[in-house]
Amino acid sequence: xxxxxxxxxxxxxxxxSQAKRRAPQAEVIAxxxxxxxxxxxxxxxxxxxxxxxxxxxxxxxxxAEFRHARGIDVRIRHEVCAIDPTHKTLAxxxxxxxxxxxxDYDRLVIATGARAVRLPIPGLDLPGVFQLRELTDGAAIKRxxxxxxxxxxxxxxxxxxxxxxxxxxxxxGLTVQxxxxxxxxxxxxxxxxxxxxxxxLQRHGVRIDTxxxxxxxxxxxxxxxxxxxxxxAATDLVIVxxxxxxxxxxxxxxxxxxxxxxxxxxDAMQRTGIADIYAAGDCAEAFHEVLGQAVYxxxxxxxxxxxxxxxxxxxxxxxxFAGIVGTAGFKVFGIExxxxxxxxxxxxxxxxxxxxxxxxHSSRGHHYPGSATIxxxxxxxxGSGRLLGAQMAGGDTVAKRIDVxxxxxxxxxxxxxxxxxxxxxxxxxxPVYDPVIIAAAVARKISxxxxx
Numbered sequence: 001x002x003x004x005x006x007x008x009x010x011x012x013x014x015x016x017s018q019a020k021r022r023a024p025q026a027e028v029i030a031x032x033x034x035x036x037x038x039x040x041x042x043x044x045x046x047x048x049x050x051x052x053x054x055x056x057x058x059x060x061x062x063x064a065e066f067r068h069a070r071g072i073d074v075r076i077r078h079e080v081c082a083i084d085p086t087h088k089t090l091a092x093x094x095x096x097x098x099x100x101x102x103x104d105y106d107r108l109v110i111a112t113g114a115r116a117v118r119l120p121i122p123g124l125d126l127p128g129v130f131q132l133r134e135l136t137d138g139a140a141i142k143r144x145x146x147x148x149x150x151x152x153x154x155x156x157x158x159x160x161x162x163x164x165x166x167x168x169x170x171x172x173g174l175t176v177q178x179x180x181x182x183x184x185x186x187x188x189x190x191x192x193x194x195x196x197x198x199x200x201l202q203r204h205g206v207r208i209d210t211x212x213x214x215x216x217x218x219x220x221x222x223x224x225x226x227x228x229x230x231x232x233a234a235t236d237l238v239i240v241x242x243x244x245x246x247x248x249x250x251x252x253x254x255x256x257x258x259x260x261x262x263x264x265x266x267d268a269m270q271r272t273g274i275a276d277i278y279a280a281g282d283c284a285e286a287f288h289e290v291l292g293q294a295v296y297x298x299x300x301x302x303x304x305x306x307x308x309x310x311x312x313x314x315x316x317x318x319x320x321f322a323g324i325v326g327t328a329g330f331k332v333f334g335i336e337x338x339x340x341x342x343x344x345x346x347x348x349x350x351x352x353x354x355x356x357x358x359x360x361h362s363s364r365g366h367h368y369p370g371s372a373t374i375x376x377x378x379x380x381x382x383g384s385g386r387l388l389g390a391q392m393a394g395g396d397t398v399a400k401r402i403d404v405x406x407x408x409x410x411x412x413x414x415x416x417x418x419x420x421x422x423x424x425x426x427x428x429x430x431p432v433y434d435p436v437i438i439a440a441a442v443a444r445k446i447s448x449x450x451x452x
Contacts, residue, residue, distance in 0.1 A: 007111030008032030011281025014307030022315035083254035123217030150236030261296035336398035341389030365427025
């Protein structure tokens with residue numbers, strides 16, 4: 001049996017590794033159009049922060065190690081141009097040897113990932129303008145910082161990547177300005193959370209302009225200028241962090257069905273609607289356990305898990321992907337921010353009957369050093385009290401506390417059940433009533449109309 005995987009990062013190499021593990025006698029081939037496979041893309045901002053680190057430190061396993069240690073035929077700089085599901089063949093362009101060839105398969109895993117959103121503005125290809133999606137992007141940014149010594153940076157987009165890069169570039173000594181089309185930073189988070197992030201950015205000298213439409217990037221007076229509907233901003237470096245879209249052109253050209261989100265529609269076994277073709281990772285949808293439907297939330301954790309399921313099943317297994325609740329987090333300067341489940345936008349879009357509750361509580365025991373205030377927003381189904389989502393921000397241990405709410409969502413718990421959880425207590429770790437318990441108690445009172 002020949003199993004071919006298109007894509008060599010999180011989902012792709014998880015699929016290839018799992019397929020080879022399940023079917024050692026199978027021929028497993030991974031085709032990657034880029035120069036690297038199996039790297040920690042989420043670690044790129046932190047690598048960029050340290051000029052002494054090589055970007056290739058983020059590579060977990062090299063193609064040679066995959067071939068010799070795991071028996072997987074990894075071919076970098078091999079782009080799949082077309083899929084023929086009738087004849088089970090791929091049209092492949094080999095940039096290493098300058099040739100085109102046809103590759104046959106018995107089972108196929110599509111793990112083409114996502115691509116950075118390309119804004120419809122001129123100037124995106126100018127020197128000094130970057131996106132941050134692939135390892136080569138991170139390498140290019142590091143070279144520019146080292147070779148050109150820019151003093152000013154402009155970030156277009158105030159999502160998670162924009163926040164992380166604002167932190168990194170500030171720490172590298174640049175003056176940073178952010179433009180965001182939405183009315184707040186970190187769109188999708190509640191305003192009370194966004195306000196905390198805005199304050200943290202401003203405390204570190206980052207200028208933030210929201211509700212701004214970027215119109216063009218131009219070269220002017222030997223530097224760059226970002227032109228917006230509110231005026232121009234001179235800069236030396238531009239990072240475009242306007243989000244991502246699933247890379248589905250290849251799949252769509254083969255007749256693979258897309259879901260309502262625009263990503264590849266898959267079932268719990270990561271099967272597409274075409275026999276012997278699976279899909280996983282940032283190109284595919286995932287089942288959202290709170291909403292009860294397929295969504296597109298590209299995250300590295302999901303990609304690795306889906307890839308593992310797709311690879312196992314391509315090798316003859318019967319694994320199922322359990323679904324997601326949309327748990328994610330990031331750090332910007334001194335605060336952690338995280339969320340899980342649904343927020344106000346999803347509640348409105350899907351017509352859910354829910355209310356939101358805000359609470360604030362210390363992260364550690366009374367007067368214990370290092371304690372910080374954690375702000376929590378919970379979304380609760382009206383009437384039943386069922387937890388629907390949580391968002392948290394604060395200077396200490398937020399990322400791990402959001403995991404408690406993620407487990408509660410998986411268990412379909414009510415907030416009164418969360419309130420009764422037996423969580424650990426010691427002053428170095430938590431107050432007697434953990435912020436998770438306090439948030440659930442506040443939500444229970446509000447949702448029940450009780451003041452007790």
